[in-house]
Structure formats: structure tokens, C-alpha cells
Amino acid sequence: MAGLYYHIPYCKQACHYCDFHFSTQLKSKRSVILAMQQELKLRAAELKSPLRSIYFGGGTPSLLTPEEIAVLIDQGQRLGRATSEIEITLEVNPDDVSPERLKDWKNAGINRLSLGIQSFSARDLKFMNRAHDVEQAHQALVWIARQFENFSVDLIYGVPQEQGDSWANNLAIISEFKPPHLSCYALTRERGTAMDKFIQRGVMPEIDEDQAQREYQTLIHWAQELGYVNYEFSNFALPGYESVNNSAYWSGLPYLGIGPSAHSYDGQTRSWNVANNALYLKSIAQEKLPITREELTFVDRYNEYVMTRLRTAKGINLDEVARIFDQKTRDNLLKMADKPIQQGLLIIKEGHLVVGAEGKFLTDGIASALFLVNLGS
Numbered sequence: 104m105a106g107l108y109y110h111i112p113y114c115k116q117a118c119h120y121c122d123f124h125f126s127t128q129l130k131s132k133r134s135v136i137l138a139m140q141q142e143l144k145l146r147a148a149e150l151k152s153p154l155r156s157i158y159f160g161g162g163t164p165s166l167l168t169p170e171e172i173a174v175l176i177d178q179g180q181r182l183g184r185a186t187s188e189i190e191i192t193l194e195v196n197p198d199d200v201s202p203e204r205l206k207d208w209k210n211a212g213i214n215r216l217s218l219g220i221q222s223f224s225a226r227d228l229k230f231m232n233r234a235h236d237v238e239q240a241h242q243a244l245v246w247i248a249r250q251f252e253n254f255s256v257d258l259i260y261g262v263p264q265e266q267g268d269s270w271a272n273n274l275a276i277i278s279e280f281k282p283p284h285l286s287c288y289a290l291t292r293e294r295g296t297a298m299d300k301f302i303q304r305g306v307m308p309e310i311d312e313d314q315a316q317r318e319y320q321t322l323i324h325w326a327q328e329l330g331y332v333n334y335e336f337s338n339f340a341l342p343g344y345e346s347v348n349n350s351a352y353w354s355g356l357p358y359l360g361i362g363p364s365a366h367s368y369d370g371q372t373r374s375w376n377v378a379n380n381a382l383y384l385k386s387i388a389q390e391k392l393p394i395t396r397e398e399l400t401f402v403d404r405y406n407e408y409v410m411t412r413l414r415t416a417k418g419i420n421l422d423e424v425a426r427i428f429d430q431k432t433r434d435n436l437l438k439m440a441d442k443p444i445q446q447g448l449l450i451i452k453e454g455h456l457v458v459g460a461e462g463k464f465l466t467d468g469i470a471s472a473l474f475l476v477n478l479g480s
């Protein structure tokens with residue numbers, strides 16, 4: 104089982120908080136899509152079959168033409184000997200959605216959409232410099248709900264408020280639509296972004312961790328009441344609608360990332376492409392892969408295992424730790440988990456180490472307390 108990820112490195116405008124790789128100059132789009140087809144050909148042997156999911160992320164994949172999408176799907180399916188129930192997701196922005204485009208995307212082979220709404224507050228959207236407005240967000244959601252059975256909505260919490268409570272309002276609006284899947288992320292200050300600079304200059308307020316934590320707790324309770332399963336820290340699904348792509352990632356399954364800045368993982372090695380469209384094009388034109396590879400050590404693999412599994416509702420399977428690593432590592436993990444267990448942050452449930460309700464928002468911090476330190480030996 105494996106996943107294929109296409110990184111589409113273009114956006115209409117830069118969101119203030121974003122540190123993903125993208126360009127707002129669309130001139131090279133056609134050449135990059137052709138180069139991505141070439142890269143996939145060169146790396147076909149790395150595509151573990153059968154392929155269970157194809158994910159178009161970015162950037163803004165809804166800037167591609169339906170023909171460009173269809174070609175990439177077709178090539179991935181062929182080379183990955185895709186299963187018939189393959190999940191094929193396209194990330195879309197509300198301002199690119201129309202009933203005609205939805206039909207075209209479906210005809211191209213897309214069977215799941217991920218809609219980047221982020222907020223229904225005009226002030227929040229302006230604060231984040233999103234390209235769409237509230238009306239477009241509503242309209243896109245109405246159209247998608249009519250034409251797609253399987254779709255997800257992205258929301259961002261922790262956006263500084265001057266007055267009012269846009270998060271409660273966002274959840275109230277989402278309740279009316281009840282999308283099958285939701286991904287909710289905390290607004291974070293990433294180094295070098297426009298938001299980082301605005302905060303430094305004092306023209307934007309600092310992000311308030313306490314507000315983010317309160318809003319996350321509200322989200323957890325709201326989601327539970329509506330019947331969503333919080334199967335991973337940021338991901339919520341109605342039963343049967345967990346994303347194949349996301350679940351594979353959090354279960355440590357291999358995936359191949361194609362396109363500028365795309366990351367790949369094969370169980371032993373992590374690799375990433377150059378995050379520069381011109382260098383990517385140049386390298387592929389010379390039939391050279393623009394890749395940096397990193398062989399994962401025992402400690403890397405263990406730490407990554409702990410981080411990814413702890414974010415899931417299932418948690419860390421202690422027997423699996425002994426099987427994949429060794430008994431000593433399992434015993435050591437339990438020793439390190441003792442303090443967070445005493446604090447009520449972690450619990451042991453049916454042989455799994457799981458984050459308790461109290462520790463939920465602190466998941467990443469709890470995971471790092473369970474990491475092994477690489478002493479270079």
C-alpha cells in the first residue's frame with residue numbers, strides 16, 4: 104500500500120502565515136507539470152504498489168486545468184497499479200470552485216475534495232490575506248456538498264480577535280453543512296513569513312496560545328457532539344470518511360512526493376525535492392533528480408514513530424514497539440511515559456499508550472518527552 108503526493112507550487116497570492124513552497128508567478132506552470140510527469144517516470148520504481156491514494160496538495164492545485172489533473176492521475180494510477188477504490192483528493196480554494204469546475208474535476212478522476220475555507224469571518228480572512236471572501240466560501244461549500252459525497256473542509260483556529268468570537272461562528276456554520284471530514288489547524292507563527300515580520304514590527308498581535316488551546320477544546324467537544332471521530336490530532340471524520348491519505352501518513356506507510364519541495368518516505372529513508380521551481384525544472388531537464396536523501400537512524404525512526412502514532416486516536420501500540428524496535432525500547436518508553444501517566448496526560452488503554460483528554464492540546468510536547476536522544480553512538 105502506498106500514497107502518491109503531487110505538490111503544485113503555485114498560488115494566486117501569499118497568505119500571511121504560509122511557509123509552504125509556492126510561487127505567485129504562474130508562467131512556468133505548464134513546464135513544471137510536464138517536468139513532474141518526467142520526475143514520476145524517473146522514479147517509477149520508488150512507487151510502491153498497489154497505490155491507495157493520490158493527493159494533490161500545494162500551493163493551490165485548483166489552479167491546474169482539468170486536463171493537467173487528468174494526465175497526472177492517469178500516470179500515477181498506471182505506474183502505481185492503483186486499487187479500484189483509490190482515493191484521489193484535490194485541495195481547492197473557494198475562489199476556484201464553480202459547478203462547471205466541479206464537474207470537470209470529477210471527470211478528470213477526482214473523488215474527494217479538500218476545501219481551504221480557514222474561516223467564515225471577513226476579518227480573519229483579511230488578517231490571513233486569503234484570496235477568497237466569505238461569500239465565496241459559503242457558495243463553494245454549497246456547490247461541493249451538492250456534487251461530491253466525500254469532501255473535507257480546512258479551518259484555522261487561534262486567529263487573534265479584537266472582538267467577537269469567529270471560531271464559535273465558524274463551527275456554527277460548519278454544523279449546518281456537516282462535511283464528512285474536517286481538518287483544523289492552529290494558526291502558527293512560522294519564521295520568515297509575512298505574519299512573523301508583522302508581529303516583529305508590532306503591527307500584528309502575538310498569537311495567543313491560551314486562546315488556541317481554548318478553541319481547540321471547544322472544537323473537540325463540538326466534534327464529539329456532532330458524531331465526528333477525532334482520528335488524528337487535527338483531523339475529524341464522520342464514520343467511514345477517514346482520509347486514506349492522512350491515515351497512511353500517520354501510520355508510517357510509504358509515500359512518494361513529486362514536484363518542487365515534495366517530501367517522500369519509504370520506511371528507511373526520507374527525501375525532499377529542491378524548493379525552487381527554476382532549479383527543479385533545470386534538474387529534471389538534465390534527467391537528474393533534484394533530491395536530498397536522509398537515511399533514518401534507529402533513533403530517528405523511533406522518534407518519528409512516537410510522534411506520528413501519539414497524534415492518532417489509537418495511540419502507540421506497545422507490542423508493535425517491541426516488534427518494530429525491540430523489547431528494551433518498549434520498556435524504556437514505558438519508563439519515560441511514567442511521569443505523563445501520573446500527571447493524567449497519557450493513559451494505557453488495551454495495550455496502547457494514548458493521550459488523555461487533559462493532554463490533547465499538548466500532544467507534540469508529550470511526544471517529545473518520550474523521544475530518544477541521539478548521542479551519536
Ligand code: SF4
Nearest residue numbers: 114117118121161162
Ligand atoms: S493558498 Fe495555501 S499554499 Fe497558497 S499561500 Fe495560502 S496557505 Fe499557502
